[in-house]
Amino acid sequence: MATAQLVPLPPADAIRFLEARGRQLSSTFAWQDAYAADHSSMFTVAKSAGFDVLQDIFNGLAKALKDGRTIRDFSRELTPLLQAKGWWGRQLVRDPLTEEIRPAQLGSLRRLETIFNVNMRVSYAAGHWAGFERNKKSRPFLRYVTMHDDHVRPAHARRHNLVLPVDHPYWNKWACPNGFGCRCTMQSLSQREIDQLISEGENLIFEPPEDETKTWVNKRTGEIRDIPIGIDPGWDYNPGRVGANVAINEALAEKTAGAPFELLEPLVQERVRSDAFARFLEKPEGSMPVMPIPPETAKALGTEARVAILSQATMEKQLRHHPEMTREDYLQLPSIGANPTMVFQDGQNTFVLVKLADGRWRYVAAKTTKTGKAAFVTSFRFASDDNIRRLLNRPSVKIIIDRREE
Structure with a gap:
């Protein structure tokens, strides 16, 4: 009688997290350039710029995680590829921050071991x-x-x-x-x-x-x-909580990719009302999807993004410069995007506004990336009628949506 072979299943949550990071590859010069939680929202390897190796290293890690491969397997397959592309040993490199040219360690078996261990442990933690x-x-x-x-x-x-x-x-x-x-x-x-x-x-x-x-x-x-x-x-x-949030946000982006616009608000609203978002408001880490982008706005901007993201850096800036904005205000962001009173464009910035009963406006500034694949909230505050009139009087302003008379 044959004995059944029990094969361990791949760690699905860890794989989802690593794949989510892999959608944002970023070359940095030093590990301090992308500090702490920033590492959890992107995949980066220090001093990899100019060598076209970042995707190769990520692919090797993803394969190792899915197939349960060892550091030895990872290094054996990746080493000749990195050597062929010139990313190996000590070389002279230019620091883009200081313009200084100095020797630095690029690829090595020890570096590959560090890259493997750090990314595997953080993926499993997520x-x-x-x-x-x-x-x-x-x-x-x-x-x-x-x-x-x-x-x-x-x-x-x-x-x-x-x-x-x-x-x-x-x-x-x-x-x-x-x-x-x-x-x-x-x-x-x-x-x-x-x-x-x-x-x-x-x-x-x-x-x-x-x-x-x-x-x-x-x-x-x-x-x-x-x-x-x-x-x-x-x-x-x-690292685990931030990583898990990255994977959840990525899953939300995938869910909204083909969804009708009418369904975006409840999907984003669920995320904004979560405990994770409440923690994000108190201690920003990573990023959060917060606002659907109206189809007319996306078309005018030429962006593929369906939902605007609130990043850690912007949330930290909000806490410093706009402490008057409460959690209840932030809970309005999904409905602001879904049902704006007005949307107008000024250069690369798109401003979405909703009129309040007390005569003020909730004012959201959002900006798309150069590639048009993502959009980010850059500011959220109250504005007066005078503020809005001054903005609309700028010669560069283009009104995309105007429902003030409806």
Whole structure:
């Protein structure tokens, strides 16, 4: 009698996340150029510009993740291709920020190992976090687990067996991986499983250790951050949650691609009313789809984008410059896009406005990318009638939609 062969299924959530990042390939000079959560919304390899290797490296990672291949398989197949394209060894490169020309390490077996390990761990973290969110009603707690050996970093060892709710703010920074080479994992638990672990003598911790921080300066951008000791610079965020959100947003984009315009508002509205968006407003990480783009507007702009995105950088700017905008205001963005009172174009910017009962306008500025494949919200605020009249008096303004007399 033949024995059935049980073949492990590919990690679907992790694959979706990596594929979502692969839709935005970006060459950077240094890892600090795309910091923390930015890495989770794009695929980038430092010092790859000019060598046409970014797609090759991504394809190798995607194949390894889908087929369960090892670092040895990944390196063996990719090395000759990278060498043939000249991306190998130490070479003189120009820093686009300083114009300085200096020697730098391009491809090597060690770099490929780092690229493989980082991307695999972050992809799996995103896959795991998607599961945590799906199952948090029945398994509402997360447990921090180390490898419990001599190679565990002291700060990580102090957090071994830490148990907190899935939505606890402590996971904003301490959700692993917490650095290069971090092997820690997270486990979702029900109350019953917690009780079982305690009965078995497991020493669980329910209060997080107090953080000690160190000040770190990003020499590429000048940004100053206070990072908990035990977390590497660039890892002081929740890579799993940000990654899971990237995959969800990508899935929403795919769902809206062929959907009638009338269905876009409820699809986007569901995302904007989610817990993930509420967290995004408080602590921006990654990006969020927030506003359908009317067909007339898309046609006038020559864009394929169906939904405008609110990025981390813009949300951070909003919090600094427009703190008067409340969550209730942001919840109006889907309906502003679906039912604008007026849309007008000024150069590459499109302004969408909705009149309020008190005489003010909700004013949204959005801009398409050069390729026309994406659109981003660049500003959201209130405007007065005088503000609007001045804008409409500009000679370059072109009105696309005007429903003021309807």
